[in-house]
Amino acid sequence: MMGCSFLLTLFVLLLHGVFGDDVVTVMEGDTVTLNTDITKKEHDKMLWYFEDTRIALINGHPNTSCLYDGEDGRFRDRLKVDYETGFLTITDIRFEHAGDYEAEIIRSQSSGKSQSLNRNRKCDRTKIIQKTSNLGETIKKISVNVEAKTEEESYKTEKENRTKEESYSTGKILAGTCGVGVLLVVVAAVLGVIYYRRWRSRNAGMEKNKPDRLLEDQRKDDSDVSCENPSSV
Structure with missing residues (x-):
């Protein structure tokens, strides 16, 4: 049984490796940061998608960017971004956040596409925007797996949180x-x-x-x- 599980995991890893995806496994309740492994220029724009639904628009400045709550509000108050690098951080991650994430970049020299994302500077966090086509260049695909914590790990985390509060x-x-x-x-x-x-x-x-x-x-x-x-x- 253990051998089959190991072979299945190895097959998944190899499968993602062939298609250029990264696999990240985190424990429930932890924080994970998804990076892009590229150098982002000041005026480059970035888009993050979760299962083909936009969850972040990064214009380089908070006032012209937007973090979306996602379907069912699953990402509400859980997303943070680094406006210089474009890294996406998910806090207090849950099983509903497991899935495929994709990052696109729109270079500053691109014409038309960059301006079309910046017409309305007001951020509507509740808006659901499905990905119909690539607006920029896909630079990263990451598959996130979320595992349940054991009773010992849950107790340890709870104890650490309680100690911090005290x-x-x-x-x-x-x-x-x-x-x-x-x-x-x-x-x-x-x-x-x-x-x-x-x-x-x-x-x-x-x-x-x-x-x-x-x-x-x-x-x-x-x-x-x-x-x-x-x-x-």
Whole structure:
């Protein structure tokens, strides 16, 4: 049974190899990046298809590009592209994303085709566009297989995600605690400066008035002496 499975897998790989396709196998829930193995120029446009349905239009800038949700919205919020290289990334991949992917490039020197893709700059993510013919040059075909995770792998992934969430929560708590601590230190420092300035100002006033008080005390002592010995005057 194992021998038959191995031979079947080998046959599939050879079959795809003959037709120039790449085979990528990923685990359910993982992220996969599909590259094109070419150098994309700044004004080149690229199209990505999944089972002959367009899922990405890359014009080199997000404002003039579009990522489509695909049939049944299966790619909604799962697609990312590198606008410089044209690489396509699928996050949190599921079994419904398994299938054949194809990348086309429309060179910047091509006339007509490049402009026809850029007439409407508004992106309609829900639009379903079927591939009827090649608009450019096919540069990559990739067959993506999605395998189910074992219970151990699912538990490991869940544990890693939970650890990340706990670390993030702990970081937020520590950041909040540190923020309160810093605030208290700043308040204490400000109050300390205010108290010190008032204390210094009060002492300076006392030092300034000290000669006057001494003179007044001396006059009072002289007056008391005069009152005690009137005959000596």
